[in-house]
Amino acid sequence: MTVDNGNVKLFTEKAGIAGAAVSEVSSLEEAFQYTMDLCGKKEACKLLVSGCEEGLSSKAGELCETKNGKTIAAPALSKKQFSSLGKLCSENGFVLLKDGLRKHLGGIDIGFSFVDHGIAETGSLVLNCRSEELRLATMVSEIHVAVLPKSKIVADSYDLESYMEECMKNADYTSFITGPSRTADIERVLAVGVHGPLELHILLLEGV
Amino acid sequence: MQDAKSFKEYKSQIDEALGNDFLRTAMDNFAVAYRTGRANAFANIDDKALIKDIADAKDCAAQNIDELYAKFKEEAEKKGAVVHLAKDAQEANEIIGRIALEEKCKSIVKSKSMTAEETLLNHHLEDLDLQVIETDLGEWIIQLRHEGPSHMVMPAIHLSRHQVSDLFTDVTGKKQDDDIQKLVKVARRELRQKFTQADMGISGGNFAIAESGTVGVVTNEGNARLVTTLPRVHVALMGLDKLTPKLHDALRVLKALPRNATGQALTSYVTWVTGANECATAVDSTKKVHFVFLDNGRRALAKDPLFSQVLRCVRCGACANVCPVYRMVGGHKMGHIYIGAIGLILTYFFHGTDKAKNLVQNCINCGACKEICAGGIDLPGLIKEIHARIQDEEGHPLTSALLGKMMKNRKLFHKFLRIAKHAQKPVAGKDGFIRHLPMIFAPNHDFRALPTVAKVPFRDMWDKVKPAKVANPKHKVAIFSGCVQDFVYPEQSVATVESMRGKDIGLEFPMDQSCCGLPLQMMGEKEACKDVAIQNMEAFENSDCEYILTMCASCASHLKHNYPKMLGHDPKYAVRVQEFADKVIDYSSFMNDVIGVSEDDFLDSKGKKVTYHAPCHLCRGLEVKEAPRELMLKAGLDYIECAEEEVCCGFGGTYSVKFPKVSAQLLSKKMNNIKETGADILLTDCPGCVMQLRGGAKKNGLNVEVHHISELISERRK
Numbered sequence: 032m033t034v035d036n037g038n039v040k041l042f043t044e045k046a047g048i049a050g051a052a053v054s055e056v057s058s059l060e061e062a063f064q065y066t067m068d069l070c071g072k073k074e075a076c077k078l079l080v081s082g083c084e085e086g087l088s089s090k091a092g093e094l095c096e097t098k099n100g101k102t103i104a105a106p107a108l109s110k111k112q113f114s115s116l117g118k119l120c121s122e123n124g125f126v127l128l129k130d131g132l133r134k135h136l137g138g139i140d141i142g143f144s145f146v147d148h149g150i151a152e153t154g155s156l157v158l159n160c161r162s163e164e165l166r167l168a169t170m171v172s173e174i175h176v177a178v179l180p181k182s183k184i185v186a187d188s189y190d191l192e193s194y195m196e197e198c199m200k201n202a203d204y205t206s207f208i209t210g211p212s213r214t215a216d217i218e219r220v221l222a223v224g225v226h227g228p229l230e231l232h233i234l235l236l237e238g239v
Numbered sequence: 240m241q242d243a244k245s246f247k248e249y250k251s252q253i254d255e256a257l258g259n260d261f262l263r264t265a266m267d268n269f270a271v272a273y274r275t276g277r278a279n280a281f282a283n284i285d286d287k288a289l290i291k292d293i294a295d296a297k298d299c300a301a302q303n304i305d306e307l308y309a310k311f312k313e314e315a316e317k318k319g320a321v322v323h324l325a326k327d328a329q330e331a332n333e334i335i336g337r338i339a340l341e342e343k344c345k346s347i348v349k350s351k352s353m354t355a356e357e358t359l360l361n362h363h364l365e366d367l368d369l370q371v372i373e374t375d376l377g378e379w380i381i382q383l384r385h386e387g388p389s390h391m392v393m394p395a396i397h398l399s400r401h402q403v404s405d406l407f408t409d410v411t412g413k414k415q416d417d418d419i420q421k422l423v424k425v426a427r428r429e430l431r432q433k434f435t436q437a438d439m440g441i442s443g444g445n446f447a448i449a450e451s452g453t454v455g456v457v458t459n460e461g462n463a464r465l466v467t468t469l470p471r472v473h474v475a476l477m478g479l480d481k482l483t484p485k486l487h488d489a490l491r492v493l494k495a496l497p498r499n500a501t502g503q504a505l506t507s508y509v510t511w512v513t514g515a516n517e518c519a520t521a522v523d524s525t526k527k528v529h530f531v532f533l534d535n536g537r538r539a540l541a542k543d544p545l546f547s548q549v550l551r552c553v554r555c556g557a558c559a560n561v562c563p564v565y566r567m568v569g570g571h572k573m574g575h576i577y578i579g580a581i582g583l584i585l586t587y588f589f590h591g592t593d594k595a596k597n598l599v600q601n602c603i604n605c606g607a608c609k610e611i612c613a614g615g616i617d618l619p620g621l622i623k624e625i626h627a628r629i630q631d632e633e634g635h636p637l638t639s640a641l642l643g644k645m646m647k648n649r650k651l652f653h654k655f656l657r658i659a660k661h662a663q664k665p666v667a668g669k670d671g672f673i674r675h676l677p678m679i680f681a682p683n684h685d686f687r688a689l690p691t692v693a694k695v696p697f698r699d700m701w702d703k704v705k706p707a708k709v710a711n712p713k714h715k716v717a718i719f720s721g722c723v724q725d726f727v728y729p730e731q732s733v734a735t736v737e738s739m740r741g742k743d744i745g746l747e748f749p750m751d752q753s754c755c756g757l758p759l760q761m762m763g764e765k766e767a768c769k770d771v772a773i774q775n776m777e778a779f780e781n782s783d784c785e786y787i788l789t790m791c792a793s794c795a796s797h798l799k800h801n802y803p804k805m806l807g808h809d810p811k812y813a814v815r816v817q818e819f820a821d822k823v824i825d826y827s828s829f830m831n832d833v834i835g836v837s838e839d840d841f842l843d844s845k846g847k848k849v850t851y852h853a854p855c856h857l858c859r860g861l862e863v864k865e866a867p868r869e870l871m872l873k874a875g876l877d878y879i880e881c882a883e884e885e886v887c888c889g890f891g892g893t894y895s896v897k898f899p900k901v902s903a904q905l906l907s908k909k910m911n912n913i914k915e916t917g918a919d920i921l922l923t924d925c926p927g928c929v930m931q932l933r934g935g936a937k938k939n940g941l942n943v944e945v946h947h948i949s950e951l952i953s954e955r956r957k
Contacts, residue, residue, distance in 0.1 A: 045504060082428035085421050086413025091432040133469075133519055136435045153505040163517045166468045170461060188490045195511070196486055199451035202318045202514030204467075209505045212461040214423060216377035216395050217403050219269055222423035225376050226430065227461030227508070 034181045038151040039235065042184045045154030049210030050223065051231040062178050062234045063116050067123055069174060069232065070101055070141050080138030081173050081229055097137035104128040104172060105143040106164035132167040142172030142228070148191055149184035155209040156233065157191060159198055166204065175228040180236045240387040241575050241598055249597035254900050256568040261399050266566045269396065273560045276502025289495055294615035296488050297551035301541040307449040307482040308532060315452030318514025320528040328358035331533045335360060335441065335474055336367050338529050342472045344369065344438035350456070350463040351375040352443025353391060353554055354476050354533055356576050357589055372433045374462040376426050383410060389570030391556035391578060392500045397569050440466035444477035446489035453513040454530060455489050457496060459506045467512055471521035474529045479537045480550040492553050495613040500555040536588050546621060549588065551614025552581050558608035558618055563887045564601055567904050573601065580608035580618040587625045592632060599626045601898065603891035604761060605855035627763040635764070642759070643767035649753035649774060656726045660692040667691040672937060686903035687934030690727050697729035701748045704733050712745030714833065717784035721794040722754045723926035731926055731947040735790050735826060738953035742834050751778035755794040760801065761893045772802050773812070776819045787819070790826040790949055792925040793892070796860030799823040825857060826949055827867040827924055838873050841955045846876035849951065850918035852909065852932060853885040854925035867924055867948055874955040882912040890931035906935040913943060922948045
C-alpha cells in the first residue's frame with residue numbers, strides 16, 4: 032500500500048483539532064516503548080483512576096477499589112507481539128491483560144490497539160472490533176493508544192464504503208473514533224473522558 | 240416539557256422563562272459561538288449542495304419506507320438480531336418492556352434516544368419495576384431532576400454548574416464542588432458502576448441501513464459503545480424515518496449532522512452495529528439484539544405531499560441553535576418533547592393538537608431555521624401551515640377571523656386605515672408617534688413607540704409624485720407599496736420614486752393593490768390570505784411591467800415565494816402566479832443589480848455614518864445579502880457593520896402583538912448592537928423593521944435615526 036502524504040498531513044491536523052496526540056513511530060517496538068513511557072508517567076504515584084479522587088457514592092467508590100497496580104490491555108495482539116509487550120510490562124511493573132477485561136471495569140490505564148483505517152477529512156480512526164475485549168480495551172481504559180499504519184489513511188469516509196460494506200455482510204461492530212471521549216453537557220464547557228478514554232494517542236506507523 | 244392549558248398560561252410561562260438570567264446568558268453565548276463554529280466546520284464544504292443531496296435522499300427513503308423496513312428486517316435477522324415494528328408509542332414501550340421481562344433483566348442502561356423520549360419509555364419501564372439509568376451526562380442530569388431535555392443535542396443546556404453540583408451532592412451523599420471537570424469525573428465513576436450491573440442496554444439509532452441491517456449511533460461521550468457492549472441484551476429504538484438504503488446515505492448525513500449540531504467535523508464516536516455481536520455474559524457468548532422501529536404517524540406523514548419533508552430531520556438541533564425565540568425562552572418553553580422549530584412541527588404529529596396549539600404560535604417567521612436545516616425543511620412554512628390546520632380544526636379566534644374578513648375586502652380595509660387616521664388624533668404626537676397607547680394595548684406593548692397613520696397615504700400622493708412618462712423606458716416597473724409604506728410611511732415610497740430619477744424607469748402604481756396578506760398567513764387565515772393574493776395578482780396583471788418592485792422585504796418574500804405555494808397547484812392560476820412572482824424584486828437588488836447605480840450617481844461629499852439591519856425576509860427570504868451593502872458604499876455612506884446584523888429585530892408583524900415580551904427582548908438586543916457601532920443612522924430594507932427599530936430607539940432614548948435605505952439613497956443622489 033502506498034502512503035499519501037497529503038492525507039497523512041490532513042489526518043494529523045484534524046486528529047489534533049479533535050484532541051488526539053499524534054506521533055510517528057518507525058516500528059512496533061517504538062510503539063511499545065511509547066506506551067511504556069506513557070504508562071510510567073501517568074499519575075506517577077497514584078493508583079486511583081479518574082474520578083475516584085472525587086466524592087463518590089459508596090457503590091461507585093467500591094468499584095474504584097477493584098483496581099490494583101497499573102494495567103495495560105492489549106487484546107488484539109499476536110502471540111509474539113503480546114509476549115514482547117508483556118516482557119516490557121513486567122520490566123516496568125505493569126500488568127498486561129489480554130482478556131477478561133470485564134473484571135477490570137473499574138479502570139484500565141492504557142488500552143493498546145491496532146486500528147484498521149484512518150480518515151483524513153475528520154482525523155478519525157476506524158476500528159473494527161467484533162471482539163468484545165477489544166471494544167472494552169478501547170473504551171474502559173483511560174488512555175487509548177492506537178497504532179495506525181500511514182498507508183491505511185484514506186481521504187474521506189466514502190473511500191471506506193466498500194471495506195465497511197464487506198464487514199457488514201456478517202455480524203459486525205465497527206467504530207469511528209475521533210479524539211478522546213468528550214462532553215459539553217454542563218454549561219457547554221468541554222470536558223474529556225466522561226465515559227471513554229481521557230486521552231487518545233495515535234501512533235502513525237511507517238512502512239507497513 | 241410545555242404543559243400550558245391555554246394560550247394565556249403559555250404566554251405567562253414564556254414571560255417567566257424570559258426572567259431566567261442564567262438561561263439567557265448561556266443561550267446568548269451559545270448562539271454567538273455556534274455561528275462561528277458552524278461556519279468553520281463547513282469552511283471547505285458546499286453546505287447548500289450537501290443539504291440538497293440529503294433532502295433528496297431522505298425524501299426518496301420516505302417514499303420507500305415499507306420496502307426499506309422489510310429489507311432491513313430480513314438482513315438484520317439473518318445476522319441474529321430481532322426486528323420489531325411498533326405502530327405507536329405505547330406499542331413500542333410494550334415491546335421493549337416485554338423483552339426486558341422475558342430476558343429477566345432488572346437493570347437497564349440507556350444511551351440517548353429522542354425516540355425513547357417521544358414514547359416516554361422510561362416511565363413504562365419503571366412501572367414494570369425495572370431500574371433505568373440514562374448514561375449520557377446531560378440526560379442523566381435531567382433524569383435525576385425529573386425533567387425533559389431542553390435541547391436535542393445538549394439536553395441540560397438550561398442548567399448551571401451550581402445546579403448540577405447540588406444535584407450530584409444529593410446523589411452521591413458527598414459534598415461536591417462547582418468545578419465542571421470534577422463533576423464530569425464524578426459522573427464517569429457513578430455511571431461506570433451502573434454499567435457493570437446492567438442486563439440490558441437501550442440505545443437510539445441515527446441510521447438504520449437496510450442493505451446490511453446495520454444501526455449507526457452518533458455520540459461524543461462514548462456511552463453508546465458501552466451500552467451496546469456491556470449488557471447481554473441490546474435494544475435500539477428508532478423512528479422509521481431513520482431507515483436508509485445504503486451506508487453511503489448514512490455517511491452523507493454524517494458529513495452534515497455533527498457540523499450542524501455543534502460545529503464538529505465528526506463526533507468522538509460513531510458506532511456501527513450489525514447483527515448480534517459477541518458478548519461474554521450472554522448465552523453462547525452472543526448478545527440478544529432487538530431493533531424496534533416506531534411508526535407513530537411516520538408512515539402517514541410520508542404520504543402527505545406537504546409534510547413528508549418533516550421526515551428529513553436528522554435531529555441535529557440546529558433549528559433551535561439559530562432560533563431567536565428559543566434563545567430567549569429555552570427548550571422547555573419552545574417545545575413539548577422535541578424542541579426548536581422542528582419540535583413545533585413534530586409535537587403536532589407525534590403528541591397531538593392539544594400539545595401543539597400554543598407552541599406553533601411562537602414562531603416569529605424569521606427563517607433562520609430554514610436556512611440552516613440539514614434536511615432543507617421549510618420549517619417556518621410548515622409551522623404556519625400547522626397553525627392554520629389547528630385553527631381549522633378548533634375554530635378561528637374572533638380577532639383573527641375578523642381581520643381575515645376585513646382584509647379580504649381592500650376597500651373596507653383601506654377605509655379602516657383612513658378612519659384610524661382620524662381616530663388616532665387624541666393620541667397622536669407631533670413627532671409621528673402615538674403618545675399614549677390606546678387601552679386595547681396592554682402595558683406589555685409599551686416597549687416601543689408606535690407610529691401614527693400618515694396624514695396622506697402614498698396612493699393619494701401618487702398623481703403628484705409620479706415621474707413624467709418616459710417614452711422608451713429602460714425598465715417598466717410597477718410599485719407594490721404594502722400597507723405600511725402606503726399608509727404609515729409614504730415618505731419611503733416617495734423616496735423610492737425620487738431615488739430612480741433620471742434613470743429612464745417607467746413607473747406605475749396599480750391602485751387595486753392591497754396588503755400582501757402575510758399578516759393573515761401569520762394568523763393562520765389561509766383562505767383570506769389566498770383571496771388577497773388573487774386580488775393583488777389581478778391588480779398587477781393589468782399593468783404592463785417587467786418588475787414588481789417592493790420596498791418591503793416581507794412583502795417581497797411573501798409575493799415571490801408564498802403566492803406560488805398558495806395558488807400554484809390550481810390550474811387556473813398556476814402560470815399566472817408564477818409570472819407574477821418572477822417579476823417581484825426588492826428595492827436594493829433593483830437599484831444595485833438591475834439599474835446598476837454607481838458612485839457617479841451620488842454626491843462627492845462624505846456620507847453619514849450608518850449601520851444596517853438585514854431584514855429576515857431579505858437576507859434569508861430572498862437571499863439578498865450583498866446588494867444593500869454595496870448600495871450604501873456606492874452612495875458614499877460610511878457603513879459600519881453591526882454585530883448580529885442578520886438576527887431578527889423582533890418585529891415579526893403580528894408576532895410582536897402576540898408575544899410582546901419576546902419581541903421587546905429581541906429589540907433590546909438589537910438596540911445594544913446598534914449602539915455599539917456608534918453610527919448616527921440605522922438603515923434597513925423593510926418598513927416593518929423601521930417601525931420596530933424606530934419605536935425601540937425612541938423608547939430607549941437611543942440617539943439614532945432609523946430610515947429605509949431608499950431615503951438615504953435618494954438624499955445622496957446628485
